[in-house]
Structures are given as structure tokens and as C-alpha cells.
Amino acid sequence: MKALRDVFGDTLVSLGSTNPNVVVLDADLANSTKADKFAKMYPARFLQMGIAEQNCVGVAVGLASLGFVPWLSSFTVFFTHRAIDPIRMLVAQTHANVKIGAAYAGLMTGLTGKTHQDVQDLAIMRAMPDMMVLAPADAIEGEAIIRWATEYEGPVYLRLARDASPNVFDETYHFAPGKTISLREGSDVLLISTGPQSVRCLKAAEMLQDQGISAGVLHLPSIKPVNKEEIVSASEKVKWVITVEEHSIYAGLGGLVAEVLSELSPRRVIRFGMEDRWGESAPNDYLLDLFQMSPARLSERIIKLIR
Amino acid sequence: MSSRTDDYQELEALARKGRWLAISTVAGSGAGHVGGPFSAMDIMVALYFRVMKIRPEEPKWPERDRFILSKGHSSIGQYAVMALRGFLPIEELKTFDKGGSRLQGHPDVTRLPGLETSTGSLGQGLSVGLGIALGARMRGQKFQTFVMIGDGELQEGMIWEALHIAPRYKLGNLTAILDWNGLQQFGWVLAINEQHRGDRRDPWTGIDLRGIFEKLGWRCIEINGHDFSQIVPALESVKASGDSDQPTMIIAHTVKGKGVHFTEGKHEWHSKVATKEELKIVAEELGIAEAAV
Numbered sequence: 040m041k042a043l044r045d046v047f048g049d050t051l052v053s054l055g056s057t058n059p060n061v062v063v064l065d066a067d068l069a070n071s072t073k074a075d076k077f078a079k080m081y082p083a084r085f086l087q088m089g090i091a092e093q094n095c096v097g098v099a100v101g102l103a104s105l106g107f108v109p110w111l112s113s114f115t116v117f118f119t120h121r122a123i124d125p126i127r128m129l130v131a132q133t134h135a136n137v138k139i140g141a142a143y144a145g146l147m148t149g150l151t152g153k154t155h156q157d158v159q160d161l162a163i164m165r166a167m168p169d170m171m172v173l174a175p176a177d178a179i180e181g182e183a184i185i186r187w188a189t190e191y192e193g194p195v196y197l198r199l200a201r202d203a204s205p206n207v208f209d210e211t212y213h214f215a216p217g218k219t220i221s222l223r224e225g226s227d228v229l230l231i232s233t234g235p236q237s238v239r240c241l242k243a244a245e246m247l248q249d250q251g252i253s254a255g256v257l258h259l260p261s262i263k264p265v266n267k268e269e270i271v272s273a274s275e276k277v278k279w280v281i282t283v284e285e286h287s288i289y290a291g292l293g294g295l296v297a298e299v300l301s302e303l304s305p306r307r308v309i310r311f312g313m314e315d316r317w318g319e320s321a322p323n324d325y326l327l328d329l330f331q332m333s334p335a336r337l338s339e340r341i342i343k344l345i346r
Numbered sequence: 347m348s349s350r351t352d353d354y355q356e357l358e359a360l361a362r363k364g365r366w367l368a369i370s371t372v373a374g375s376g377a378g379h380v381g382g383p384f385s386a387m388d389i390m391v392a393l394y395f396r397v398m399k400i401r402p403e404e405p406k407w408p409e410r411d412r413f414i415l416s417k418g419h420s421s422i423g424q425y426a427v428m429a430l431r432g433f434l435p436i437e438e439l440k441t442f443d444k445g446g447s448r449l450q451g452h453p454d455v456t457r458l459p460g461l462e463t464s465t466g467s468l469g470q471g472l473s474v475g476l477g478i479a480l481g482a483r484m485r486g487q488k489f490q491t492f493v494m495i496g497d498g499e500l501q502e503g504m505i506w507e508a509l510h511i512a513p514r515y516k517l518g519n520l521t522a523i524l525d526w527n528g529l530q531q532f533g534w535v536l537a538i539n540e541q542h543r544g545d546r547r548d549p550w551t552g553i554d555l556r557g558i559f560e561k562l563g564w565r566c567i568e569i570n571g572h573d574f575s576q577i578v579p580a581l582e583s584v585k586a587s588g589d590s591d592q593p594t595m596i597i598a599h600t601v602k603g604k605g606v607h608f609t610e611g612k613h614e615w616h617s618k619v620a621t622k623e624e625l626k627i628v629a630e631e632l633g634i635a636e637a638a639v
Contacts, residue, residue, distance in 0.1 A: 128470060
């Protein structure tokens with residue numbers, strides 16, 4: 040179990056030693072995102088861009104045109120809101136080889152409140168042609184995705200939670216874009232999730248088992264692209280399909296699953312997430328309870344729903 | 347550095363052709379910009395025909411000098427100059443803004459070889475140029491990077507982010523060229539008795555832009571952006587300063603719509619289609635004899 044921000048910093052350091060083209064551009068948050076680990080090891084390839092995210096994105100595009108592989112370091116919200124236009128025009132529309140390391144994704148942003156909680160990023164980035172949208176669940180998957188994204192030629196949006204979640208994968212893990220991962224099979228309910236919320240769904244499924252409910256968990260590390268047939272076939276095995284995300288229930292993961300199923304296998308989809316409201320500044324446990332995303336609240340909500 | 351008068355006459359002739367190609371292409375496609383391409387034309391001709399090391403037949407030549415037209419709505423001006431320089435057939439200009447064309451309304455790097463990035467949403471090109479110049483320094487490459495920005499788009503905050511960062515990285519290999527034509531699409535009304543080269547208010551009236559740029563750390567050169575005897579030496583001076591520790595800002599005083607009497611200083615010609623009758627006057631004023639008007 041390792042905080043995903045430490046995974047970010049450590050993996051960049053490791054990549055820095057083997058790939059001289061890897062550079063890191065920071066919008067003055069490196070000691071939060073842990074890109075400072077890279078800065079310490081490779082100061083000449085660590086480019087401080089100051090508190091100016093739009094320019095940071097544009098500079099990365101220029102560097103990428105010369106064969107560098109720029110990783111950006113800032114908070115999710117400053118990319119998908121402040122710097123979205125250069126991401127749209129300069130990165131996505133030109134298929135620039137820029138990697139957006141979107142740290143502090145989702146609700147749990149270290150007591151910063153709704154100003155720093157990005158609960159719209161999946162909706163925004165999903166709608167961006169040419170953009171890969173990836174969200175790892177644990178440290179092992181996080182490292183694998185960062186390594187994969189560095190090799191991949193094109194824009195990547197990496198949704199990276201701040202804190203640690205228990206490992207659900209082992210060293211045999213292999214990332215493939217689009218692939219969905221069944222973390223648990225179940226016959227009554229299918230919980231579909233992404234990022235570390237998938238791990239909390241797994242815990243909820245264990246609790247539900249004690250109540251005689253068989254819940255499966257389908258993890259989507261790759262929001263875009265995504266293998267639609269795998270979502271369909273996993274959903275067809277159960278009566279209840281429930282999506283769970285640290286995000287607005289509009290147009291994010293829940294929207295994705297609803298779109299896929301309505302076209303390919305029409306059925307009811309229940310979306311758990313943030314119901315058209317902002318978050319607030321509070322400890323992680325409080326927020327998970329408030330938005331009913333902790334394993335205990337989730338399982339309670341599911342029992343109430345299906346009984 | 348060459349300063350032969352006849353050289354400048356050659357460039358002046360090319361600029362007249364470029365203006366003709368731009369305005370006649372816009373007339374042919376039924377939409378497009380005129381004022382901006384005309385104010386930027388002389389500088390782009392100097393860059394493509396005299397200053398930049400480029401190979402039209404090998405647009406991705408790694409050692410090429412880079413040019414980014416950040417004010418991407420002046421694309422037809424750049425396309426016209428690139429066509430004259432051999433990057434694309436002049437005939438292809440007729441496809442401007444048409445479906446499937448390499449010549450999109452705003453420059454699209456995924457379509458037209460010879461472009462360095464896409465521009466159009468304003469204020470973004472200087473950041474890309476900054477990244478290219480920074481990367482060149484890191485790689486030890488010697489080419490120059492030129493970015494043309496407009497005084498209208500200078501209102502975008504992102505440009506100021508780049509203006510602040512470039513001097514920190516001591517990028518003597520980066521040159522911004524401000525096409526200061528003093529007009530934008532609509533802008534502000536002129537105050538009573540206010541004198542100006544255009545029919546609307548200059549967005550930077552009374553503001554010491556040079557002083558601001560210099561305080562931020564830019565080496566500034568101020569020129570008449572329609573006088574090749576000032577344009578060429580200013581642009582060429584950058585080659586000598588490429589190893590220096592200061593980026594250069596060429597402040598080019600220009601006239602929007604420059605070159606034709608009825609387009610000069612008129613904000614309505616920001617984006618306008620010339621009639622057949624107007625094209626005849628344009629051809630005459632630009633000395634385009636064989637024009638198919």
C-alpha cells in the first residue's frame with residue numbers, strides 16, 4: 040500500500056534513469072504531487088513553470104515536438120478547468136505526446152475543499168477526442184499505467200488520487216488500454232467503478248456477502264478507450280448494475296456505462312456519485328460517508344435499494 | 347547581412363503578391379480574414395524569404411527555424427507566403443476553408459506540413475514556441491524560434507504567463523514578434539478627438555508595452571512592420587543573439603489592412619469578403635497585372 044502520489048514521483052524517477060526524453064513540467068505543486076522526487080534526481084529535466092498552468096501545457100507541446108516526453112505535474116482541477124483550452128487545442132487536437140499527471144483527483148484532496156475537488160474531470164476529458172483517460176486503483180496499477188503512458192505516443196490524462204488504497208493487484212499485473220478488470224464475480228449486483236473507489240467497492244461487496252447478497256466488481260482503469268462488450272457481458276450476468284464514482288453522476292463513469300448499455304443492452308443503470316452538488320473541506324472518511332462511498336455506506340445503500 | 351535595396355524591392359513584390367493571394371482567396375472561399383494577414387504580411391515574407399533557415403521540400407528538417415503564427419486567424423496570410431515559398435502549390439489556396447483541405451480556417455498542424463502547432467484559440471502560440479526554444483537549448487540545437495502574436499490577442503492571460511517564464515529560462519533563441527496593428531475585431535470606440543491609425547481604439551493606448559516587456563526581461567526592438575529595411579535587420583539580429591540569455595521581442599508597428607487604401611485602418615476588414623469591383627481596385631493598387639479578377 041503506497042500513496043498514489045508517491046507512486047507518481049517514484050515511477051517518474053525510475054523512468055528518468057532509463058529514458059532521457061522524460062521531462063517533468065511543474066506548475067508549482069511538485070512537493071504535493073511528489074514530482075519533487077524527480078526534481079531532486081534530474082534537476083536539468085525538471086522544468087518549473089510557475090503558477091501558470093495554461094503556459095505549462097503549451098510549453099509541454101513544444102517540448103513534445105522535439106521528441107521529449109513531458110509529464111505535467113499539477114492538481115486535476117487546474118488542468119481540466121484552468122488549462123482546458125490549451126489541452127483541447129494544443130494537446131488533443133494535435134495529438135501531442137503530452138502526459139497530464141492530474142494529481143489530487145476526486146474528492147479526497149487533503150482538506151482543501153470544493154475549490155480543489157474536481158468532480159467533473161471524467162466528463163470533460165471523456166468528451167475530448169484523441170485523449171486517453173486512465174484512472175488506476177492501486178500502487179501497482181498506477182506504476183504500470185505511468186510506464187505504459189510514457190511509451191504510448193499521444194495525449195494521456197492520468198487521474199491520480201492523492202492517497203493510498205490497499206493493493207488489489209500483484210506484480211503480474213499488466214495494463215492494456217480499454218480492458219476492464221473483474222475484481223470479483225457476483226450474481227446479484229455488479230458494481231462498476233474506477234480509480235481507488237473500485238477498492239472500496241470490493242470491500243463493500245465483501246460486506247454484502249455477509250448479508251447474503253452476491254456482488255461483483257468491475258474495475259475500469261481505462262475510461263477511454265473502453266471495451267464496451269466487456270461492460271455488456273459483465274452486466275448481463277446480474278440483475279442490478281450500479282456505477283460508483285468520486286465524480287458527478289453526470290457524464291462520468293455512470294454516464295459512460297449508461298451510454299454503453301442503453302445502446303448495446305438496454306437496462307436500468309443506478310449511478311452512485313455526487314448528485315449535482317459540490318464537496319467540502321473535510322477528512323477523507325467524512326467525505327466518503329457523506330457521499331455514501333465508504334464500503335459501509337455503500338453496502339447499506341445497496342441493501343436498501345434492492346430489498 | 348544583406349542590405350541591398352533591390353533585395354527589399356523583391357520582398358516588397360512578394361508581399362504584394364501575398365496580399366493579393368490572401369484577399370482573392372478569401373473572396374473565392376466566401377469567408378476569411380484580410381486585415382490581420384495584411385498587417386502581418388511583410389514580416390512573414392521577410393521570415394520565409396530572407397531570415398529563416400527552412401527547406402520547403404523537407405518541412406520537417408530538424409534544423410529548421412520555427413515559425414508559429416499565434417494569431418491563427420491570419421492563416422491565409424501564412425498560407426499565401428508558404429505557397430509562394432514552395433511549401434504548397436499556389437493552386438491549392440483555392441481549397442482554403444473547404445472540406446478536406448489542408449488549409450483550414452485556422453492553422454492545423456495535423457494537416458499541413460510546415461506548420462509547428464495548431465493555433466486559432468488566441469494567446470497560445472508563444473507558450474509552444476517557448477517549449478520548442480527550451481527543448482532546443484536542452485538538446486543543444488541551434489535553430490531559432492519565431493512566434494508572431496497580435497496586439498489583440500495580447501489581451502489573453504496565457505500570453506503573459508509565457509512572457510513571464512521565457513526570460514527565466516534565458517531563451518535567447520526565442521523571438522516574439524508583436525504585430526501591433528492597433529485594431530481588433532470590434533474593440534472600443536475612439537474617444538472624441540483621439541488620433542489613431544485605425545478607426546477604433548488601440549487596445550494598448552497609453553500603455554508602455556515596451557517598458558513592460560523590458561522589465562519582464564525581454565530585449566526589445568521597435569520597428570515599422572512594413573519597412574523591410576527595418577524588418578530584416580531586426581529579425582536577423584536575433585541570429586547573433588541566439589546564444590544570448592534574453593528572449594527578443596520585436597515590437598512591430600503595423601497598420602491593419604495595410605496595402606490597399608480602403609482596407610487600411612478599418613476594423614470592418616478584420617474579416618470581410620471583397621467584391622469583384624473591390625478586387626479590381628486591389629489588383630491595381632498591388633500591381634497585380636495578370637489577375638483573374
